[in-house]
Amino acid sequence: MQFFVTKTGLDAFDTARAWGLAVLLNVLTQDEVRLQDASWAFILEPKGCIPQNAQLTGLGSWVTLFNAVDVQWDSVFVTQRGRQEEKKGQVRQILETQLHSLLSDLQRPDNLVEIGSGENVPGGLEPAAFKGLRHVTKASYREDQLKVSEGHWALSCLGMATCGTYRFSREAGQYRWLVLLPVPQNVHFNYFRDVQELMRPSGLRYIGVQNAAAHYSVQLTEQLRRRAVAQGSLQDRFSAVLYFTLFGTRQQVKPSQGNQLNLTPLMDAIQEDPHGTEAMLKWLDYCFRLGATKGAEELALAVTELVMRWDLDAYEKLVKVFVRFIARNQVRYDNLPYERTLLGVMKNVKV
Amino acid sequence: MSKCEAQRLEEVFSDPAVREFGSALRRALRLNDDYASLMEFEFAETPEAFADALRRFLRRYETLARRYNLRRPSESALESIVRLADDYGVRMIRAALISHALCRAEREAEGGEQ
8 A cells, every 4th residue: 555745846745744643654654754855756655564544543652752852842842832732742643633534635646735724834844834934925925834734744743753863952153053864766665763863863963054064964874774783685775865954043934954865876886785884874973973073164164075076076074174184183083984985985985 | 977977985985005004104193293294285286296295205105114124115016096086086096095094003913113
């Protein structure tokens, strides 16, 4: 039985809906859900069967999603302070009451999200949902909220709360929320904490959102590489990491910047040789960690550029900067890369 | 596809001439703090300027090689690396050369050369 999350073009909203549906199907079947990106839609296929007259109410794993501390409801609704509990309850109630109609709707490949009526997409979930970003507002600030149908809204909130990563930190001198969401390409979903584990916070002080997103991408790749080694081959692939930042003005939370980081070069590398890429990822991780220290911002920027672009310019810049750090005796001998480590990096560089 | 596109960075990195000069650059940086050569490589934009920078590096390296009894890059390696810079551009050769300078020296090989 296949389910289709037809894309709307709102990247974070679409991806969050796909994760939300995966969580929902996982709770209902208590089994693995396969998630594939077919470019026009995310296609989900649960391994187990959904019981006739299935109910979410009373299921232990369903209740956990609304009580566990690591499900980030408050962060998803960060733009609706004071109403976060109410919104969380609303998500739960909508999914419990509209479960069967929503699932039958999502089984049609031509299902579409109705935009313009329903619930407001929260800014903590989709940065394009903020007013003033979609249309020219000219002199008067009269743009409507981005509203979508209730079922899809609830699915997206569930997906973002369970599989998204929110990190509140001081970056480049300003406190902000960094929001990250991995985009699945071909994933076997078993438990939402497996996805959370891929984006574990590192506790480093980053110099910008790109720097943080690039480091999280390397960490995600390392986790997948370890799984690939344990399982014999790469089972799960992610196409990108969506990232954006939110910052607090005096009264409101606003988006600042965002983009997506293409994971294809890293995924290809670990698919081809999961054992051989260990040293490369370890060295990149070291560059990020050294780059997070005071005075090493240049290294952080260089390694970020490489992970984002994988071209000769970026590679050359990184080796030039790294050699200067060796010159300043800031790199211990044990942390120098082997030739084979650099060969692993070079394999991914586009010339 | 041009020859330049077909040639990959990793192949240049593994070229014996680049390896020979790269090892010498690594030793020059670690034993003699020869950052002048590094800067000259960075500023070289044409194959001719790069070849001049390599020759100047060899002159500086000579003193170090005498002091520590190190192996010098051969004349044929110099010709070969200059030809590579002509064929594939300075940037790729420079990136490969500096990569050798930053990577961990094989202790046995280094020891054998001394």
